[in-house]
Amino acid sequence: MRTPIRTRLLVAFLLVAVTSAAGLSYYFLQELESFALRKLEERLHTQSRLIAELVSSAYLAEGDSAISRGESDEIARALQAAGPDIISRIRLLDGRGVAIVDSAGPDGVDVDYSHLPEVEKALAGGYGAATRAIDDGRVGIYIAEPVLADGIIVGVTYSSASTFSILTLLDAYRLRLVVVVVLFIIVTLVITEVLARWLSRPLRELSDAASAFAGGDHAVRATPMGSRETRQVAEALNAMADEVERMLVELREEERAKTRFVSDVSHELRTPLTAVRGAAETLLDGDVPEDEARRFLETIVRESERLSRLANDLLTLQRIEGATGELPLRRVSLKVIAERAVEGLQPLLDIRETTAVVIGESPAVLGDPDRLQQVVGNLIDNASRLSPSGSVVHVELAAENGQAIVRITDEGPGIPEDALPHLFDRFFRAQPSRDRLSGGAGLGLAIVSAIVKAHAGTIEAANRAEGGSVFTLRLPALHDEP
Ligand SMILES: Nc1ncnc2c1ncn2[C@@H]1O[C@H](COP(=O)(O)OP(=O)(O)OP(=O)(O)O)[C@@H](O)[C@H]1O
């Protein structure tokens, strides 16, 4: 089992969320820190300048090149008096960079600051500024400004203050930060869960439908939903399911047809074989009068003829249905075909005391003359066999809607309504007892139907209002080349 969509989403989401949150936070904290530093520097700078100016104008008289002890004590007192109100520590350094006044107290006096770069700058007459991290994680800022007397540097005001750093901020807000991060993760989890459900629901449905189908429930279909892609998958799946279902139905139908065919064939074989065997056994027993023996022999001949006719018919059917457009086609006149069929059946028609007449004209068709003669012959055979003696079978030729028509009508009993849909099935007899007696196996019309199909034509049976039945054969007419 691979990682589910939810886990993948969660990982992706957390990655995006954490990196962007951390990046943004770091950027804004950085901005905040430098903003605070800038503001503080401005204030320290102003303050340092102010004090430098004050010292210069209040204490340094004409030609004075240093601040005296008394003056420094006075300045120290003033700074200490203001002490709690000033935001920074202020030192006054002499011309060598050594502290003579410190707002933090007398301990800071006499400390040498001359090595610090910002102090060095101020001693050289410039503006010195520096930031340094101090022990408690805060950021210290240092501003040095020269004190001038008549353009000569006599000292330096040195101010410093500290402000928060990113580290001190994070430290101070640690608890709140933990709460925010936890909340953040919870919100991400919730969003991921919702999103994962939303995104994976159509996929889950699809997989459920596919599994159900694979499990044998062929009626199940997926409901197209969700994104365009999942909809397309669902539609494709449904199309596939339809196709598979259709194929299964066809396969089952084919299977049933095969089984029926085999049992039909064996059933058809049994009757003549039983008759032949019975007759042969009786003859073998001996002691059969001459004329009776003759009757048995006739039975054997008749039944074996029936068997070979059956074998021939089955072979014909198999050939026609198995062949794929391999009929030897040529231009055929249906009139000639019909006349030949009647001629071939004349002995039978005579025995049955029926007549067959060919009337009308029809366009020529493209076809296999022998097969087409078999079609017309089978139809005339059925019609005459089932008609009363003295009746006429009409073979009528016509043209309709660009088709060549052969219509065979009889004056027989007609076809039972419920038999009509099955008439062209193999081994189908509308009235089994009557039809079997007349010797048919029920293959004639199946052969007709197969041949007609191979000629791209149609055949249809109906009862006539005036009695008897009508078989209508339609074939594509061959249009004469101009
Ligand atoms: N003109 C017709 N009038 C009434 N019933 C018919 C007619 N033609 C066919 N049938 C019915 O249709 C059945 C099937 O005909 P089909 O020609 O396939 O078989 P068959 O004539 O019984 O046997 P076979 O043709 O194999 O010798 C017949 O048994 C018969 O019941």
Ligand SMILES: [Mg+2]
């Ligand atoms: Mg027949």
